[in-house]
Amino acid sequence: MHVPINVFDFTVSRERDGPDDVLADFRGFLMADCWSGFKQIHLRSDLRITRVACMVHARRHLHECRASHPQQASVLLAMFRQLYDIEDRAKESSTDGRLALRQTESLPVLNRMRTYLDSVAVRLPHVLPKSDFAQAVNYLNNHWEQLNLFTTSGRIPIDNNDVEQLMKQVAVGRNNWLYLGSPDAGTRAATLLTLISTALRNDLDVWAYLKDVLDKLLAGSTDYESLRADLWKQSHPESVRTYRSEERRDTANRTKLTRAQRRLQNARKNNSAK
Numbered sequence: 325m326h327v328p329i330n331v332f333d334f335t336v337s338r339e340r341d342g343p344d345d346v347l348a349d350f351r352g353f354l355m356a357d358c359w360s361g362f363k364q365i366h367l368r369s370d371l372r373i374t375r376v377a378c379m380v381h382a383r384r385h386l387h388e389c390r391a392s393h394p395q396q397a398s399v400l401l402a403m404f405r406q407l408y409d410i411e412d413r414a415k416e417s418s419t420d421g422r423l424a425l426r427q428t429e430s431l432p433v434l435n436r437m438r439t440y441l442d443s444v445a446v447r448l449p450h451v452l453p454k455s456d457f458a459q460a461v462n463y464l465n466n467h468w469e470q471l472n473l474f475t476t477s478g479r480i481p482i483d484n485n486d487v488e489q490l491m492k493q494v495a496v497g498r499n500n501w502l503y504l505g506s507p508d509a510g511t512r513a514a515t516l517l518t519l520i521s522t523a524l525r526n527d528l529d530v531w532a533y534l535k536d537v538l539d540k541l542l543a544g545s546t547d548y549e550s551l552r553a554d555l556w557k558q559s560h561p562e563s564v565r566t567y568r569s570e571e572r573r574d575t576a577n578r579t580k581l582t583r584a585q586r587r588l589q590n591a592r593k594n595n596s597a598k
Contacts, residue, residue, distance in 0.1 A: 328554050330490055330521040334510035340364060347373065353477070355484045357381045358467050377470035379407065380483040385460035393457040396445055403437045409583045411482050423478035430475050441465060493521055522553045527568040528560075536560070 335342030343365050347354070355376040356362040366375035383404045389397045410429045414422040444450070446461050464471065474480040494517070504510045523533045537551045549555065557564055 332514040332517045334514035377467040378483045389457040419478035426475045526553045529563040532563040
């Protein structure tokens with residue numbers, strides 16, 4: 325069941341104990357960047373967890389090589405654009421429909437990308453082994469299987485951009501909680517960030533939501549489920565900021581229009597070439 329909640333946790337270090345505790349009972353796909361720590365989570369899970377790599381991280385490395393290797397980077401970035409054009413159309417499909425579209429259209433693009441990555445265009449003498457572009461290609465090669473896993477299920481996203489955006493909420497206040505004072509204070513900060521971030525995700529007036537929840541808890545309420553942001557939202561429509569969903573819809577429509585225009589231009593070019 326999909327529950328629209330953002331969860332933050334606090335640990336005193338970047339050691340493996342934190343992720344291991346959070347994911348102790350988790351079974352399924354875990355998407356993240358390709359930091360070695362995330363690989364270890366997969367290895368220690370005894371196949372409970374399957375690691376999925378994020379396409380945005382792979383694309384970002386190539387994007388940074390446009391100046392040094394414009395031709396090769398442009399070829400690969402064009403294929404990434406095709407993948408995201410397909411995902412743009414897949415968003416409105418069911419899980420099964422999304423999987424079918426990926427199998428039919430995304431896999432051929434990935435096969436072409438694989439062919440290009442294996443070609444002489446990305447090897448010596450065209451690309452030096454220690455160049456930034458070579459490192460970007462190595463990133464793709466080393467995590468190719470994990471990057472392709474989104475084509476095996478309609479439930480797996482192509483990237484974890486949504487989670488990456490959440491980290492901005494941490495970065496905004498980083499200087500404010502650089503010195504929390506104690507582990508207990510860190511746990512409280514993570515709890516508050518969980519409540520506030522989840523309220524924002526559900527387009528709620530954060531102040532109204534937190535005040536009502538804290539008032540009810542202080543009054544002795546133990547009906548914790550009704551205080552969950554997505555359920556509280558249903559009984560407090562006056563505290564829903566509808567303009568946020570409208571902003572997201574407008575942004576999505578602009579992106580969709582831009583990609584549709586690009587597909588049309590490409591189709592016209594292909595037809596004229598014939």
